[in-house]
Amino acid sequence: MPNLSFSARLMLAMMLIVTLVTAGALWLMRQRVETSYLRMSEERFRSQIEMFMGMQSVRLESIRERCRMLARSATVVEALQLGSGDLPDGMLRDLKAKARVVRDSATAFDEPTATKPDPPELDNPSKNNSGTELKRRQYRLGPPDFIDLALVSSSGRVQSLKSGAAGNFTPQWLREDRVSFVPREQQTGYLMADTPYRFKMPREVILSPVHEPNTQEILGALAVGLPLSEYGENSLYDLNRPDRPGTISNGIWLENQLFMRTVSIEQPDALGSQVRLAVAKQDAGGPRTVSVRLTLSGTPYQMLLRPLNSNSALPQAWGVMLSSLAGMDAEQKALRNEILGTGALALAAGLFLSYFLSRGLMRPVRALVHGTGRIREGKYDTRVRVMRKDELGTLSESFNEMAEGLQQRERFRSILVQGTDYEVAQRLIESPALGGERRDVSVLFCDIRGFTAVTDGMVPEDIISMLNEHMTVLTECVHKHHGVVDKFVGDLIMAVFGAPESGGDDAGNAARCALEMVERRRTLNTVTAHPLLEVGIGIASGPAVAGCMGSENRLNYTVLGVRVNLASRLCSNAAPGTVLIDSITVHRLELRAVGKLLEEQCFKGFSQPMRPFRLEGMTAEIQPPDEVREPALTGD
Known part of the structure; x- marks a missing residue:
């Protein structure tokens, strides 16, 4: 270190201390704010997810009950017992009439829908399949009372009840390779289906097993396909408007595609890649809920993945919820600026105080240095003024006592030299007993x-x-x-x-x-x-x-x-x-x-x-x- 003065070293030490304290406070506050924000965001995130899932559960329970009633009806049992061949028109009309109960139960929970989006808005399938926002215009895979029906035999053969046309055929929304087995219990799943707008949208599918009334043998299953419900989703959207901090958006990952209607992201492909990577990791260890931090278009997000239909006969679907952390970054930036401003003020105050403190400390120190030089020159009558009552004051008093002792010793030495020869006096001083x-x-x-x-x-x-x-x-x-x-x-x-x-x-x-x-x-x-x-x-x-x-x-x-x-x-x-x-x-x-x-x-x-x-x-x-x-x- 250069040969700096005491005051300069004191000021440098003060600057170092203030800088370290400011940096430490900045780091600690950043950690605390980030931890608190993430905890609050995650708690809010999970509470709203629970609300959403609860609302969906209430809706689905009602629909499931109607589907179970429909699966136990004699018409459905008779249709599955026929095995192959076309259903009679009367049986088909009876099934569709009974299916209206399921339709009514589903539409009772849905909010009033707005007009369909303009065709140009939906004319780009790659854009919409990637998950960009459709500007909150609600739309369905068909009219409000549109519902798909299909029978799945115990052998996995699919028979559509979508129309009254004769003959068995596999509809586009449900193929045989999509149903891996006939479940023993009622299951809910999701499938991607074509739309009139030349892009695919997810369908909600309820598989209800059909039992033979006497033997309770499983004859097959009744598959009911419904448009993906927005019940609860709009409430969640209204609670988390994009123009509010901490925005939460939800969507679904299905058949390697991401569908999100409440999020606007400039890099949808990047989001899809992040979801795909997270899902791939989950597939290796089994489906479970996981939280992931990611950055999209420079904005930090917290993403929550949850399995929607574990152990289902249908393809695995994942619920995706995305929470913006932009508000946390803004708060951290504001807090960082405040801490830096406070640190700058503290640094200036520290330099100011250290300057005056060093001056106060250096006055007695300089006096002691000057007095020491005079003592070195043999001027033992030198005294320093005691200016403080602290350790420096004690040091000044000790210096004066030392100078007085040296002066008295020099006086005795002079007398000794005068009373005896100089050489003898020197020897006596070095060794008092010759x-x-x-x-x-x-x-x-x-x-x-x-x-x-x-x-x-x-x-x-x-x-x-x-x-x-x-x-x-x-x-x-x-x-x-x-x-x-x-x-x-x-x-x-x-x-x-x-x-x-x-x-x-x-x-x-x-x-x-x-x-x-x-x-x-x-x-x-x-x-x-x-x-x-x-x-x-x-x-x-x-x-x-x-x-x-x-x-x-x-x-x-x-x-x-x-x-x-x-x-x-x-x-x-x-x-x-x-x-x-x-x-x-x-x-x-x-x-x-x-x-x-x-x-x-x-x-x-x-x-x-x-x-x-x-x-x-x-x-x-x-x-x-x-x-x-x-x-x-x-x-x-």
């Missing part, structure tokens, strides 16, 4: 000659000012030559070379430092406003013990040993402006020491006298005298 260790060192003592006489009568302030000026110059010399100021004792300064760390050539560093101290003191005498001073310096080299010594509450880093005592004694014996060094230091300086070996002298605390060397310069041309040796030393 344990004793044996080191090979060169120790330097420098003392003012005649200090008591010089300061007699001086005011204390002047004495301190003079000593500070003097010690400052000498301390600079020690540090310049890699030495450590061990302590100041009155007018005396003690320096160590080789502890706590060796600077390399510790004896040479101590010698050069001593010579520069004498020279710097003489130079200072020419410019100082204080009385003129002279110093004496003593240097001794050798092993010593170095470490922090004192009490638990007060420690002082120093060195102890015989060579330290010897350096102090040499300083005491040195004349003003001279440097005395011991034999070990002379030996370590090799050819560089320039000076004079003095006579033997006795030093307090040492049992044997020693010959100190007065150092006057440093060069590689003078060889130390042969008498110079390193005597055995003892001291208390």
Whole structure:
């Protein structure tokens, strides 16, 4: 991710959250609306189907009862017992007269019919067979009282009673290959029959078994063909007008053809293909009611297929009902627009709030960043203003406490550096307890000659000012030559070379430092406003013990040993402006020491006298005298 600011990242996070919430809400609402709409549509769909089926059942029950009565009549029994041959005209007239009862029962339930559709409207058989709407003009396969009658023998032979013509023949609406067996119980089925308009329409067929009165043997069946009733269909159509959302249309699938009078679809072939595919699947698993989602001409539909005559002697027919889901899509689109609009407003509000929120958060953060930079620069007096009472406010308070602690620590460090040598102070900071260790060192003592006489009568302030000026110059010399100021004792300064760390050539560093101290003191005498001073310096080299010594509450880093005592004694014996060094230091300086070996002298605390060397310069041309040796030393 690019190096974005905190506020930019906060705004991006807010945008992502709002976008995800909006997308999630859109998806969830779409699922909920679709589920609810489909459930309501299916419930409405099924309730209206049940109403339609109930109305049809009432109608069919009445017609079936009339057909059963007709099948039990002596005329029908006698006609089937005749076997083959023409029916007498009297018997034929009697059958047709009795059939009027069935006709009257059928027409009693049908609604008043309108005029037939104009011939041009029905002149295209492919259009109408595909199932397009016939603009709700009711029509029948004949006049209102038109009815087909046929007798089916137990062997499956069909005898028409459609006309009074002599001879048996198979009518166009009922062929022998269409009746697979004589049913033992009354059955209702459907057949496609020709019409005067050069296209086929479904016929409702009721097969009623005919029994021999005495033996109850099945002699055959009476087939009654009626125009497909519109009873209940018009009521269903009126409840679901095409100009209303959630339109429900019904039809029938029969003999691989779809007939629907209450639906207008621009792609009837596509609907027929969908029905054919659904029916083919049902044929494989047995007829049962199934619901299918499909899209026709860009409009979603819910299609319900139900078997109309399962286990029938007639071809399987399917009831087809189609419910438009365009209303659901419209509601989903409206809801989607509302959610998107709300999401856009929420996004804008989120960006607005995140901008001001980030500003409020960034003010203390920027102050902390600025304060951290100043602390890094060593400005420990930096403080930030506590602007909030939350976690950022607590962080600001913690920062101020940290800065105060660092400032106090730096103050203690400064005091430590002022109270001891810088290198020793650094070591003490890193390791507060510097344990004793044996080191090979060169120790330097420098003392003012005649200090008591010089300061007699001086005011204390002047004495301190003079000593500070003097010690400052000498301390600079020690540090310049890699030495450590061990302590100041009155007018005396003690320096160590080789502890706590060796600077390399510790004896040479101590010698050069001593010579520069004498020279710097003489130079200072020419410019100082204080009385003129002279110093004496003593240097001794050798092993010593170095470490922090004192009490638990007060420690002082120093060195102890015989060579330290010897350096102090040499300083005491040195004349003003001279440097005395011991034999070990002379030996370590090799050819560089320039000076004079003095006579033997006795030093307090040492049992044997020693010959100190007065150092006057440093060069590689003078060889130390042969008498110079390193005597055995003892001291208390």
